[in-house]
Amino acid sequence: MARIRKAVSSGAPWALGKTIWLVAVYIRLSREDGNDESLSVTNQKKIIGEYLETFFEGEFQLVDYYIDDGLTGTDYDRPDFQRMIHDMEAGKINCIVCKNLSRMFRNYSDQGYFLEKIFPMNRTRFITVSDPKVDSFLHPETLQGLEIPINGLMNDRFAAKTSLDVRDTFATKRRKGEFIGAFAPYGYKKSPENKNALMIDEEAAEVVRNIYRWFVYEGMSKNGIARRLNDLGIAGPAAYKKSKGLNFCCPQSGKSDGLWSPGSVAAVLKNKMYLGIMVQGKQRVISYKVHERQAVPEEDWYMVPDTHEPIIEAELFQKAADLQTRDTRTAPTERSLHLLSGFIRCADCKKAMTRQKTKNMVYYYCRTFREKSKNACTKHAIREETVVKAVLAAIQAQISLVDSLDEAVEEIHKSPGAGNESDRLTALLHTRQKELDKVIGISDELYGDWKSGDISKEEYTRLKQKYASMTEQLRRVIQTIQSERGGMAERGEEKEPCLAYFLKEKNVRELNRGILVALVKNIYIHQGGEISIEFNFADQHRRIRWPLR
Secondary structure (H helix, E strand, O other): OOEEOOOOOOOOOOOHHHOEEEEEEEEEEOHHHOOOHHHOHHHHHHHHHHHHHHOOOOEEEEEEEEEEEOOOOOOOOOHHHHHHHHHHHOOOOOEEEEOOHHHHOOOHHHHHHHHHHHHHHOOOEEEEOOOOOEEOOOOHHHHHOOHHHHHHHHHHHHHHHHHHHHHHHHHHHHHOOOOOOOOOOOOEEEOOOOOOOEEEOHHHHHHHHHHHHHHHOOOEOHHHHHHHHHHOOOOOHHHHHHHOOOOOOOOOHHHOOOOOOHHHHHHHHHOHHHHOOEEEOOEEEOOOOOOOEEEOOHHHOEEEOOOOOOOOOHHHHHHHHHHHHOOOOOOOOOOEOOOOOOOEEEOOOOOEEEEEEEOOEEEEEEHHHHHHOOOOOOOOOEEHHHHHHHHHHHHHHHHHHOOOHHHHHHHHHHOHHHOOHHHHHHHHHHHHHHHHHHHHHHHHHHHHHHHOOOOOHHHHHHHHHHHHHHHHHHHHHHHHHHHHHHHHHHHOOOOOOOOHHHHHHOOOOOOOHHHHHHHEEEEEEOOOOEEEEEEOOOOOEEEEEOOOO
């Protein structure tokens, strides 16, 4: 480290000539400073460096630069500021130099706390090289005057006004439906022509469509969807953004493993952005000094319709929303929901019924009766097989009565369930195979790089293990995709979607989750064995007598 010895000044609190000042240079540049060249990191370094070489009094060692770039000075929870304070407390530094007070503090109370308590308590010299000039060692009296507190108060008020101006600007943009986030929601990307506009990212959007289709029409649980996406090697939202070169970060990103979870699937199923609605302002910081975020009530969100192309149809989004209000809990190891899950209710208390398997037979019971009180409702016991037969018969009978069946058929036809899953899996298989070929190619070149001296033996061993792990993972993913395609071919689904027979013949021969979601709203079980079925189509609500067996 450079050392410079200067003449000893008289009147210092302790001997200047006997102290070696361990100097920390603190530099901060906030986003609000914009392109102000005079405040840039480079120029702050230059100004402080000139001061140390020319005007600093005493012998010093420059220990380190502490730089917080793009961070506000309204609090001291800044990474390098905290590192500097830790080094001060550890005795690594005893002198802090910065350009001016506003670079160190934009908070009046913080300024007083550090200048009047923390720095003196740690016998640390504090210097600013620009007006108002401060040197707590040579001129401690300046800290007792009015100029420093007044300057601190002005810096505080400046931060408050800047924060208010920024908030007003953001609010205006949100009201206009302009996107102001740093990163587009999963399924979208920012338009190259307009950073405040969104356009569909087709690769991620296809995953969003699959999530809705699997949840609504195939009866998969959120946990099952997450596991299926992970088995297919599809990166979670955060990992996907990073794979596209985006410097994505969020408070939970440090804990993320890059995989899908039931929570991330649920977030996709609830996001109204996929309807073409610009939804912003879900959270806000408490104040310009307190940067912790708090949730905003939904009625106070900014929601502007028709700002971008939707990924999901409104009808499908509503079905997914309705299903999420139903009781569709599954065991952690189960990927699919039970056929009647979320649909079957007690006709008297209107609560969801509980499912229980006894000696290879499945029964439904009133949850109120079983779990709360036998005086609050009655048993309403019924076999699952009985309900399935009754619902199938009711749907078949209802179809023959409905004049507007074409409308229901057309709605199903437009749903993602009518897409060709085989084509999607083929495209995914092709992508994963290309990734595997690339990884194998890189791995094969490592030996040559080692022998030519481009990498060390340790680097070769580490990279070889890394790419071997990636190769094995991709091979497992490819095997999963091939297995799914083979299963589809065996079931005869290679060319026809799950609802094809209904679209073709306008009839139902067996009950599945897709048909149930499309046609049925609720199934009510009455004491004594009667079943009421509330349909989605037409305006029918019929009760069908089905004997218990």
